Amino acid sequence: MSPRTRTVPPPLQGEPIPPPQRTADAADPARALRTASLVAGIGLALLTVLAVFGNFVVLQRLITPGDATTTTTAIANSAALFRWGVASLLAVAALDVVVAAALLRLFTPVNPDVSRLAAWFRLAYAGVFVVAVSQLAGIRPQLDTPDQVQRSIDSFDDIWHAGLILFGVHLLLIGYLAHRSGFIARVIAVLLLIAGIGYLVDGFGTVIVAGYSLEVARVTFVGEAVLIFWLLIQGRRLTVRGDGTITSRPSRAPRS
Secondary structure: OOOOOOOOOOOOOOOOOOOOOOHHHHOOOEEEEHHHHHHHHHHHHHHHHHHHHHHHHHHHHHHHOOOHHHHHHHHHOOOHHHHHHHHHEEEEHHHHHHHHHHHHHHHHHHHHHHHHHHHHHHHHHHHHHHHHHHHOOOOOOHHHOOOHHHHHHHHHHHHHHHHHHHHHHHHHHHHHHHHHHHOOOOOHHHHHHHHHHHHHHHHHHHHHHOOOOOOHHHHHHHHHHHHHHHHOOHHHEEEEEEOOOOOOOOOOOOOO
């Protein structure tokens, strides 16, 4: 026996045919872009808070450069704080993945190929950063040997700073996309390009120059902070005009 098929009876004569239902995205094509902007902004904001806690509140408080014994004692006496610092840095890497996906969605209409490349560079950086943080995660069993603790900390610094080369390239690509987008102010694009160059200088400086101590990115990071505010404020106002142009300015009603 052939399976039964359910047929929908045609509308009665004179009965209006209901219009096809439109999805929210079809009715508002910019909704996905606004969501991506909000996710990226929140992710970057949380990432910044966790990075500040892990680096400045924990690591710089417990680590005394060049003094392995003092560093080891400080970590042993504040083991719980140190573990929270390591956990916060691992959370930063996880948020990097979220931000990479959100920025990919936001900038795909500008240039899908460059957007994917930028996302891959951020994902690669996140992977390198996890490897760097794992050097800190393995310190606890080494507390009886201060020299080994110092080597693990040095490995963390070297791997992380080398990974900044990948992050710098990511920011350069995001700066290029922002410049080409038409919906992000070009001054923000320039600041992102400067931030990317700062990370490249620090990354290559650590790899090439022995005892490199400059931290250019501490001065050039402004573009990242400005981008967070743009994503959270202006990004929520993104609209798509009838000609497909994306803008962050609300369309004005025509004057009567």
